[in-house]
Amino acid sequence: xxxxxxxxxxxxxxxxxxxxxxxxxxxxxxxxxxxxxxxxxxxxxxxxxxxxxxxxxxxxxxxxxxxxxxxxxxxxxxxxxxxxxxxxxxxxxxxxxxxxxxxxxxxxxxxxxxxxxxxxxxxxxxxxxxxxxxxxxxxxxxxxxxxxxxxxxxxxxxxxxxxxxxxxxxxxxxxxxxxxxxxxxxxxxxxxxxxxxxxxxxxxxxxxxxxxxxxx
Amino acid sequence: xxxxxxxxxxxxxxxxxxxxxxxxxxxxxxxxxxxxxxxxxxxxxxxxxxxxxxxxxxxxxxxxxxxxxxxxxxxxxxxxxxxxxxxxxxxxxxxxxxxxxxxxxxxxxxxxxxxxxxxxxxxxxxxxxxxxxxxxxxxxxxxxxxxxxxxxxxxxxxxxxxxxxxxxxxxxxxxxxxxxxxxxxxxxxxxxxxxxxxxxxxxxxxxxxxxxxxxx
DNA sequence: ATAGCAATTGACCTATTGGTCAACTGCTAG
DNA sequence: CTAGCAGTTGACCAATAGGTCAATTGCTAT
Numbered sequence: 130x131x132x133x134x135x136x137x138x139x140x141x142x143x144x145x146x147x148x149x150x151x152x153x154x155x156x157x158x159x160x161x162x163x164x165x166x167x168x169x170x171x172x173x174x175x176x177x178x179x180x181x182x183x184x185x186x187x188x189x190x191x192x193x194x195x196x197x198x199x200x201x202x203x204x205x206x207x208x209x210x211x212x213x214x215x216x217x218x219x220x221x222x223x224x225x226x227x228x229x230x231x232x233x234x235x236x237x238x239x240x241x242x243x244x245x246x247x248x249x250x251x252x253x254x255x256x257x258x259x260x261x262x263x264x265x266x267x268x269x270x271x272x273x274x275x276x277x278x279x280x281x282x283x284x285x286x287x288x289x290x291x292x293x294x295x296x297x298x299x300x301x302x303x304x305x306x307x308x309x310x311x312x313x314x315x316x317x318x319x320x321x322x323x324x325x326x327x328x329x330x331x332x333x334x335x336x337x338x339x340x341x342x343x344x345x
Numbered sequence: 346x347x348x349x350x351x352x353x354x355x356x357x358x359x360x361x362x363x364x365x366x367x368x369x370x371x372x373x374x375x376x377x378x379x380x381x382x383x384x385x386x387x388x389x390x391x392x393x394x395x396x397x398x399x400x401x402x403x404x405x406x407x408x409x410x411x412x413x414x415x416x417x418x419x420x421x422x423x424x425x426x427x428x429x430x431x432x433x434x435x436x437x438x439x440x441x442x443x444x445x446x447x448x449x450x451x452x453x454x455x456x457x458x459x460x461x462x463x464x465x466x467x468x469x470x471x472x473x474x475x476x477x478x479x480x481x482x483x484x485x486x487x488x489x490x491x492x493x494x495x496x497x498x499x500x501x502x503x504x505x506x507x508x509x510x511x512x513x514x515x516x517x518x519x520x521x522x523x524x525x526x527x528x529x530x531x532x533x534x535x536x537x538x539x540x541x542x543x544x545x546x547x548x549x550x551x552x553x554x555x556x557x558x559x560x561x
Numbered sequence: 562a563t564a565g566c567a568a569t570t571g572a573c574c575t576a577t578t579g580g581t582c583a584a585c586t587g588c589t590a591g
Numbered sequence: 592c593t594a595g596c597a598g599t600t601g602a603c604c605a606a607t608a609g610g611t612c613a614a615t616t617g618c619t620a621t
Contacts, residue, residue, distance in 0.1 A: 144588060144597065151598090165469065170385030173579060183600050185581085190598095194579060245468050248523065252461050252468075253381065255526040262530045270531050293548035296528060300520030301513045307464065307523070310471040312512060314478045315486050332509035339555035360567065360618060367568090389609060399570050401611085406568095410609065 152190050155180045159201050164242035167249045168198055202250065202257055205243045210269075218279045222286050223343045227334060233302040234330045238321045241306035248307045270295065287342035294337070301333050368406050371396045375417050380458035383465045384414055418466065418473055421459045426485075434495045438502050439559045443550060449518040450546045454537045457522035464523045486511065503558035510553070517549050 158180035162171045173194055177184040191197035213232050216225045237244050250258050270292075277291035305312060305321070313319065338345055374396035378387045389410055393400040407413035429448050432441045453460050466474050486508075493507035521528060521537070529535065554561055 142589070147588095148598080167383045167385060167465070167468065169383060170469070172577080174577085184579090185600055185602095186598080188580065189600095192580095248464065249383070249468055251524045251526050252383065252465055253386070255530075259526065259530060262527055266527070267531055267533075289551060290544060290548045292532065293545060294552075296520060297513075297517045297549065297552060300516040300524075304512060304516030304520070308467045308516075310467050310475065311478055311482070314471075314475060315483055316508065317483075328506060329509055332506045333513065335505060336510075336513060336552045336556045339558075340552045342555075358619075363618095364568080388607080390607085400609090401570055401572095402568080404610065405570090408610095 148190075151180075151182060151186070155182065155187055155190060155197070156201060156204060159197055160205070160246065161242055163198060163201055164246040164249065168253065173197075199257055201246070205246060206261060209243065209247075216273060216276055218276045220276075222280050222341065223338070223345075226337060226341075226343075230298060230302070230334050230337065231330050233298065234305065234333060235326055237302045237304075237306040238326050238329070241309050244303045244306035248303070287340065289340055294340075298333070298337065301336075302329075305329060364406075367396075367398060367402070371398065371403055371406060371413070372417060372420060375413055376421065376462065377458055379414060379417055380462040380465065384469065389413075415473055417462070421462060422477060425459065425463075432489060432492055434492045436492075438496050438557065439554070439561075442553060442557075442559075446514060446518070446550050446553065447546050449514065450521065450549060451542055453518045453520075453522040454542050454545070457525050460519045460522035464519070503556065505556055510556075514549070514553065517552075518545075521545060 155176065159171070159176045162176050162179055166175075173187055174184050176197070177187045180187065187197070191200060213236075214225070214228050216229060247258070250256075255262065273295060274291040277286075277289075277294065280286045281288050281291075309321075313321075318325075334345070337343075371392065375387070375392045378392050378395055382391075389403055390400050392413070393403045396403065403413070407416060429452075430441070430444050432445060463474070466472075471478065489511060490507040493502075493505075493510065496502045497504050497507075525537075529537075534541075550561065553559075
């Protein structure tokens with residue numbers, strides 16, 4: 130090949146740089162606005178303004194509102210389980226759960242918009258996400274349930290309903306993102322601090338560990 | 346007084362009956378649609394159609410979309426803590442918490458739209474609810490935190506962070522309403538059954554009781 | 562019976578929505 | 592240097608939004 134600039138990865142010229150920068154700018158703005166206003170509440174114009182580009186430019190990169198929304202959702206889902214160390218049957222329950230809970234709580238507190246966007250989608254009946262849940266979340270979920278059942282059978286933890294254990298860990302962590310407004314008012318705070326994240330993690334861990342008969 | 350039909354309560358004529366019936370019809374339809382579509386997603390027309398009345402009639406009874414939305418929220422809040430037996434420091438922790446958890450879970454599973462409507466409002470930053478939270482929820486919350494602290498000091502339960510304990514009970518129960526779509530897919534079910542409510546209640550109680558050192 | 566008012570409703574208003582389009586700009590390849 | 596195309600953008604469009612209004616209906620008190 131005489132031309133080594135064919136593929137996009139090998140052609141980082143001004144146009145490509147501008148395109149990637151604009152796409153990222155729009156996606157970031159869209160994530161925030163979709164998370165705070167919901168799908169219907171977010172207007173393409175407000176997203177364009179937040180991104181600092183004309184509305185027509187948003188629709189140039191993303192063919193429709195649906196397309197933009199789906200792209201934002203996919204981006205979030207890709208990061209959603211990133212950094213969540215996977216849990217397998219040979220792991221030590223105390224260690225695995227400690228790590229999982231800590232990361233879940235931190236993710237919810239530090240990047241609440243991701244959880245909120247998914248919450249908005251769920252409240253609408255998950256029109257865009259239900260197929261993803263069926264295809265990816267369900268197998269993952271079944272796997273983790275099996276791991277917990279194995280831990281119970283081998284006497285590593287006390288008997289408990291594995292499905293509801295998982296749901297309650299999800300619930301307790303995501304609540305701090307989705308209901309942040311209420312929690313901050315009740316605690317008379319303006320925002321979460323590092324100490325809050327530590328306390329939330331500790332409290333949730335205490336609940337789970339006590340029920341499973343694990344020691345901290 | 347010669348006329349005993351002055352007050353509305355003493356004048357149940359056709360007009361009044363029709364008015365109350367229509368208002369109830371509209372409120373019920375609005376609750377469902379606001380809960381499923383959110384404030385922005387719900388249109389006055391769709392609410393009118395769901396209620397079976399012309400749109401202009403909806404705006405005759407409720408002066409604006411804001412007014413209708415606020416009325417729906419107030420109606421829900423009035424029922425929200427109804428049936429939730431209050432908890433005081435002299436109560437037996439095991440009994441009080443058992444009752445509270447059971448009713449919370451049942452409310453979430455049987456009337457998920459109420460929780461979802463509040464969740465939608467929270468995700469938007471609680472523009473209509475924040476004053477209510479400050480005025481009513483916060484004093485209630487402080488009171489319950491004090492009760493739990495008293496239980497801890499008098500040795501009735503093991504030490505725990507009272508605020509996060511309450512949040513996690515709220516989170517775990519409301520999750521079954523707000524994320525119902527996901528849970529049903531993961532469990533391969535069409536709807537919650539009585540047995541599910543029992544199991545959820547039991548699992549949540551198990552978590553809380555273990556942490557507090559209470560026996561079932 | 563009838564005056565008067567609550568309630569009903571279709572037509573209509575303006576603002577905003579998601580989306581299109583054609584004219585324009587400027588980078589890049591040859 | 593320049594042809595051509597990716598990218599940019601203001602103007603525009605039909606559909607729908609929340610809300611108004613005036614004409615009409617029908618119940619009720621006298």
